[in-house]
Amino acid sequence: MEINNRITAILIENYGIEATSIEQRPGGWSALAFFVEDQCKKYFLKVYNKRKPSIAPYIDAIDRYTPLIKWMYNHTDLKNNLANPIFTKYKSNKCEDEQYVYLLSEYIEGTTIGDKQLSQNHVNELAKILGLLHMNTSNIPNGLKQQQVNENFDIDFCENLYSFIKKDLENKDNRVLEIVKPYTGTLLEKINRKRYLSNTLISKPYQFVLSHADAHNWNVMQGEYLVLIDWECLKLAPQEQDLILIITEPYAGQFVNEYRKYMKYESPDFDAFEFYFLKRKLEDIWEWIKNLRFEGHIRSEEVTLELLKLSLDSCTRTESFRSEIQEVFN
Ligand SMILES: Nc1ncnc2c1ncn2[C@@H]1O[C@H](COP(=O)(O)OP(=O)(O)O)[C@@H](O)[C@H]1O
Numbered sequence: 001m002e003i004n005n006r007i008t009a010i011l012i013e014n015y016g017i018e019a020t021s022i023e024q025r026p027g028g029w030s031a032l033a034f035f036v037e038d039q040c041k042k043y044f045l046k047v048y049n050k051r052k053p054s055i056a057p058y059i060d061a062i063d064r065y066t067p068l069i070k071w072m073y074n075h076t077d078l079k080n081n082l083a084n085p086i087f088t089k090y091k092s093n094k095c096e097d098e099q100y101v102y103l104l105s106e107y108i109e110g111t112t113i114g115d116k117q118l119s120q121n122h123v124n125e126l127a128k129i130l131g132l133l134h135m136n137t138s139n140i141p142n143g144l145k146q147q148q149v150n151e152n153f154d155i156d157f158c159e160n161l162y163s164f165i166k167k168d169l170e171n172k173d174n175r176v177l178e179i180v181k182p183y184t185g186t187l188l189e190k191i192n193r194k195r196y197l198s199n200t201l202i203s204k205p206y207q208f209v210l211s212h213a214d215a216h217n218w219n220v221m222q223g224e225y226l227v228l229i230d231w232e233c234l235k236l237a238p239q240e241q242d243l244i245l246i247i248t249e250p251y252a253g254q255f256v257n258e259y260r261k262y263m264k265y266e267s268p269d270f271d272a273f274e275f276y277f278l279k280r281k282l283e284d285i286w287e288w289i290k291n292l293r294f295e296g297h298i299r300s301e302e303v304t305l306e307l308l309k310l311s312l313d314s315c316t317r318t319e320s321f322r323s324e325i326q327e328v329f330n
């Protein structure tokens with residue numbers, strides 16, 4: 001069945017919405033995105049393909065984060081900074097047919113920050129949003145909190161990357177080998193460092209906070225207020241999980257000052273910062289390699305190879321990371 005017909009049927013059956021307009025919009029990585037309108041209201045619909053195994057974790061996450069967003073929408077000062085999720089007639093977070101899972105929320109009239117720079121006001125707003133989110137960890141009802149994923153500092157993908165370098169890389173004479181080969185020394189060193197950091201962090205007595213864990217500019221929209229969207233990675237984690245995204249930016253100092261108005265932050269954990277920093281670098285590298293060697297390309301081979309090369313280069317330039325971020329707190 002054509003996707004718009006499916007959506008029309010799903011909206012009537014599950015939400016009682018008679019759509020007058022359904023338009024596909026540029027989506028993100030996990031789902032197709034649609035603008036939906038009826039006689040009185042605009043909506044945003046995410047459509048997840050159940051037949052793609054790599055999408056399963058995103059679908060599983062819906063029942064964890066949606067009730068929590070709803071709770072924060074109704075009980076915290078974050079109301080204006082969230083897209084209110086819309087439940088079905090049957091009080092379910094999502095609905096589905098044999099091929100797709102559907103997630104409906106309020107439509108945010110505005111633009112995604114995307115590859116634009118955050119303005120000073122944006123930085124302050126984002127600091128406030130993350131500060132309030134972290135601060136509210138202690139107010140969330142226990143039942144909702146217990147459903148959330150706890151950070152366990154696992155580095156499974158690193159071990160996959162490790163065994164790829166050791167066993168598979170040389171097995172095929174192609175451009176992945178050509179590009180990755182000069183970097184294998186650096187990669188193995190970073191993987192070892194990641195193992196060390198993971199072990200160190202596991203044994204620390206943390207007070208975890210509720211973390212969005214993916215608050216990059218493509219998940220921030222400027223509407224009437226600044227809105228943080230796409231809560232698929234939500235988890236309980238150290239504060240550094242969210243702060244890593246801004247800590248290497250020129251506005252890190254301003255962000256931290258503003259953040260501290262809402263949430264206590266006395267002793268930055270530089271091991272945790274380094275853990276999340278390396279995670280992002282190595283995850284990107286592994287993602288491009290998987291696309292090229294195993295899963296097929298999302299973008300063209302040429303572009304993916306270029307992105308892999310850029311990620312490898314940026315991974316070699318991580319030596320001064322710790323001293324640079326220490327300056328933010330001096
Ligand atoms: N509630 C919304 N209203 C309007 N546009 C939205 C809304 N939620 C997301 N978008 C737009 O759709 C894009 C993809 O949504 P997102 O939730 O980030 O999906 P993904 O998980 O696929 O990254 C966003 O970058 C934003 O431009």
Ligand SMILES: [Mg+2]
Nearest residue numbers: 028218219230
């Ligand atoms: Mg997104």
